[in-house]
Amino acid sequence: MASIPELEEIRRNQILEAALSTIAETGAAHVTMDDIAQAAGLSKGGLIHYYRSKNELFQATFKELFERIFELSRESMAQHSDPMEKILAFDFLYDLENPYTRQGYPLLFDSMALAAREPDYQAMFDAWVDRWIELLTGAIRQGIADGSFVEMDPDPLARTISAIYHGIAIRWYLAPRSHSSEWAVNSFRTAIGGAMAPYRKKTGQDAEKGQGTGNTLMEMNRNPAA
Amino acid sequence: MASIPELEEIRRNQILEAALSTIAETGAAHVTMDDIAQAAGLSKGGLIHYYRSKNELFQATFKELFERIFELSRESMAQHSDPMEKILAFDFLYDLENPYTRQGYPLLFDSMALAAREPDYQAMFDAWVDRWIELLTGAIRQGIADGSFVEMDPDPLARTISAIYHGIAIRWYLAPRSHSSEWAVNSFRTAIGGAMAPYRKKTGQDAEKGQGTGNTLMEMNRNPAA
DNA sequence: CGCCACCGACCAGCCAGTCGGTTTTCCGAC
DNA sequence: GTCGGAAAACCGACTGGCTGGTCGGTGGCG
Incomplete structure (x- = not known):
């Protein structure tokens, strides 16, 4: 040994x-x-x-949890080079097959309930969000630099995008009966595509890509309505 | 007495x-x-x-919580007649002054942590979401009927909108240092405006309204970027 | 006089953290 | 290479505090 x-x-x-x-x-x-x-x-x-103490162990455990989620996010984003694709790289969040998912979600819900009351956990949550935001602002800045996006402060936009992912994740996990993985994926694509639309420059292939990523829910909705 | x-x-x-x-x-x-x-x-x-038993009391309590949140939502929406305004009527969620807020959020986080593991609570959460969705699909259907929106199945779109509200709410409450009320309001306006954009018909006053509701974050972002 | 609302001492089970003890590992001396 | 002993790793019985639910009882009202 x-x-x-x-x-x-x-x-x-x-x-x-x-x-x-x-x-x-x-x-x-x-x-x-x-x-x-x-x-x-x-x-x-x-x-x-x-x-x-139990508290010491809990704090270390939730820190580890956030570390792991962040690492997954970083890796997923690193597989893309196009800024818009980077921003849309987090579909692993809605993958039931992924064993990390089954473990991560319950823990994440616990961590939020703790963060709602205990400052230590709130700080952890806050720090985790910030790291996520850094990933996203990085991608946005890259898009500004290469001319895909117009000039802007990427921070609030990144926070909006991140919040959209999070909100969809909650529905997908807690109410799966009415929120399929397909819905989740289509949903974040339209919502994030829509939120980014005012900032995207139409430069030929980008405009086309925009349609592809931004309108999936539209196609989904083309079923006969009530 | x-x-x-x-x-x-x-x-x-x-x-x-x-x-x-x-x-x-x-x-x-x-x-x-x-x-x-x-x-x-x-x-x-x-x-x-x-x-x-404690369990019986807890279930009744969380049912009451969901009832109250729903009632607030219904009332807020009822104050508007225009469908797009109805859809954007939930800004009361991001009001620190509201005493229901201070009480409701911690309870909501608890209820989600419970719902992540206990079927009874998951069913409550699911039912609550569905009632919220009914409100939103009602507004969307109204918009289709009066010609503001194109024909579609309102359900997945309503779920996307609701999830956006929820995601922003979580960030706003758990990480207030970096997510102001102003950010929250601008954020849900852009995100929901963006998600709805493909379905909105431009009929003069509607198109103008669309700009007003859909681009607030854009103005916010007009500060010098890094 | 009987019923209903309500009380609060009590019990039984659970659990975080303590502590005295045992085993394992390491290292220097011979 | 081996022996001794000290320190570190690990064990698990135990304690003290807490809490959900029970139960025998009390007061008031009809």
Whole structure:
């Protein structure tokens, strides 16, 4: 067994992994230290050796959660080079197959309930949003530089885009009966396409791309209406 | 004191009122029956006389919450006659002055965390969304009928609009440092205006109205960019 | 006199964190 | 290379506090 100086880090990762899945299953309101310790293959005493209180463990766990979501976002965006495609790269949020999804959403809901009351968690949420915003403002700035978008302050627009993703995610996860993955994808495309429309320059291929990304819901809606 | 047959309803309302404010303050995860009983001016025994278990009380409380939010939405929308204005009538969501806001948001976050795991709460959330959607589809249908909007299935569009409101609300409440009320209002106007753009017919005064509601963020962005 | 609303002491279960103890690992001395 | 001992890692019984729900009781009203 690998040992000595890395042990601490290995254990902490083991514990965080266990905490993430246990809290996702049981809910932050009901998990016990014992649950997490057992899931990590430790006793309660062993767990406490690494995280001295439940609160300490929780904060580390949610920090890890935000870290992971951010990392996924960064990677998804990095797969594109066109600024508009970068902005629309977050469809992994609406993928049921993704195991991170099943784990991430319950945790995210817990983290928001915590953030609504506890300043520490609010600060974490705030910081996570800001990192997400940085990704988006980066893409927007790139679009301004290459002439796809007009000159503007990218920050409020990035926050709008991010909020749209988030709002659709909530509906998609909490009310799947009436909000399919297809709806979610079409929905964020139209909404974000629409919010960006005033800032996009029509330069031939861009205009075409705009139609393709901006009007999917329109096609979806071409069914006979009531 | 009014008495006898109305007593039960009076007490139940008293208790729900107390539950709403106590849970909003303390959080669903930490309130105790005693807390709620005291806030309602009863003993724990008295409380249990009306709601036999914590779960029963919680469900009734969150049902009441959704009822109230819906009622506010309905009233806000009813103050407008133009369909596009109806759709944009929910700016009360971003009003810090409104005491319902301070109470409603924490409860809403709790309800979502519950809905992420408990089917009963998920069903409540789902039903609440559907009622909201009915309001919006009503407005959209009106717009189709009077020629403001093109023919379409209003349901997915209404869900997109509703999700945009929700997403912006979350950011506005949980990260107020970087998401002002002004941002929230401008944001939902651009995003919803953008999402609706493909369906709006330009009929003179409507086109003008469309500019006014759809481009507020654009003006906001006219500050010097980085 | 009986019923209904209400009270609050009590019980039983749960759980975070403590603590005394055991095992494992490491390292220097021989 | 091995032995001793100290420190670190880990264990799990235990405690103290909390809380949901029970239950025997009380007062008031009809």
